[in-house]
Amino acid sequence: MCLGVPGRVIQADGLVATVDFWGVCREIRLDIVDQPVEAGDYILNHVGFAIRKIPSEEVEETLALYEELLRAAENDMMAADVRDELRASAARQAREGSDA
């Protein structure tokens, strides 16, 4: 549960960012990340909050680790924890729908 999951910022708007996790776009809060975040940056999402900005030189390795994890079997515990992190935020569209 404390592994988090990395994603690419599509758009940052105040305290909310739209973040792409392997093609799935989610809304992630920026309240507790300690560096400015902008489109193109990678962040680590934990329970719907960006807890850190991933330095650009580490992005590739970080993604490789998670991709290996996500290829694991459905019942693999580490993979399941990562998938849970993806459920931690409303899909961008669903959120806009409920606000309307």
Added chain:
Amino acid sequence: MPELDILSQSAELKFRDQAQALALSEKLELLFREIGREITEMHVCGSHEQAIARYGLRSVLPKSLDLIMGPGCPVCVTDLPEVDEAVVLAQDGCIIATYGDMVRVPGTAKSLAEAQAEGGRIEIIYSAMQAVDLARRSDAEVVFFASGFETTAVATAAIVLQGDLPKNFSILSAHKYVPPAMEIVAQIPQTRIEGFLAAGHAATITGWGIFEKQVERYGIPIVVGGFEPLDILAALVRLTELIRNGEQVVENMYPRCVTKEGNRVAQEQLWRVFGTASGRWRGIADIPDGNLRLRDEFAHIDARRKFEIDLTRLRENVPSALAQQCVCGAIMSGLATPADCTLFGKECVPENPVGACMVSSEGTCKIWHQYGGHPDL
């Protein structure tokens, strides 16, 4: 200086590098041959245990290194009365919103899953915001039964500070703060812990500097490590070197993620919302300052102050005979492994857990049940 070699490697460890894994494991073997006795090292993170078990790391560790998991599972250390509070609130008609693993953790009388079977409304959420959204969409009282260590508590703090919370929303905090628990476990005489591997992502928030006082006080070196198999091996090599040299210091072997100061923005929010309180960690001990509780300023959203939670109605219930044989507490204190438990894998399995460590994906028992704990190679 071999030490420096290891330090410089930590900045650029490559994933799945067999040669490097072998080199680290050989180095560890040499260190232990030099030291010539058994050493117990403890880590305190469910994700570390997952990685150690998943990649079978114990099979490449020296026989005289006993690498054990301490109180690294926030769900597992949630005490029975904390679960009872949530159960009573559910019985009283509140909707309980909580992270998945909390639902099946046994309380004194029952788990939230059992309360749900009896008509209680329990909602699994993956983020604190979802609990708030649930309250917005509902007329009922929604109680966010919040669990997790520092890393997760900062998210709870953020939703509190963001304000504009619906009136029917409150928080039942079971958040825990790890550093004091490491101190308590370090003092248990039978554990003989000579070094700690501290969790990388918790330290991302708190910074590694937070461990300096602890090292001064107890003289046990601490190395912060990441979650890749190579990160873990490199951290263990460094920790063992510190033990051999008698160096009582904190070292950061995860500089990719962790700084000395940590994430100050998150820390500031965490401590504005939460204060520490002493309380029991399930099966382990009373941990001074080990619980995170909402400060007075936020009493209006503190479920413990908003509701009268009467636990007396659960008091007649005695834990089952099976539960009394559970050794989760000893496992989390580093005094036993799942292999020492007569229930493990028999009466106690993930589908039908007796103890909290078999419930959570961060619990030692569930991790060992899935991956095996100590491969015989």
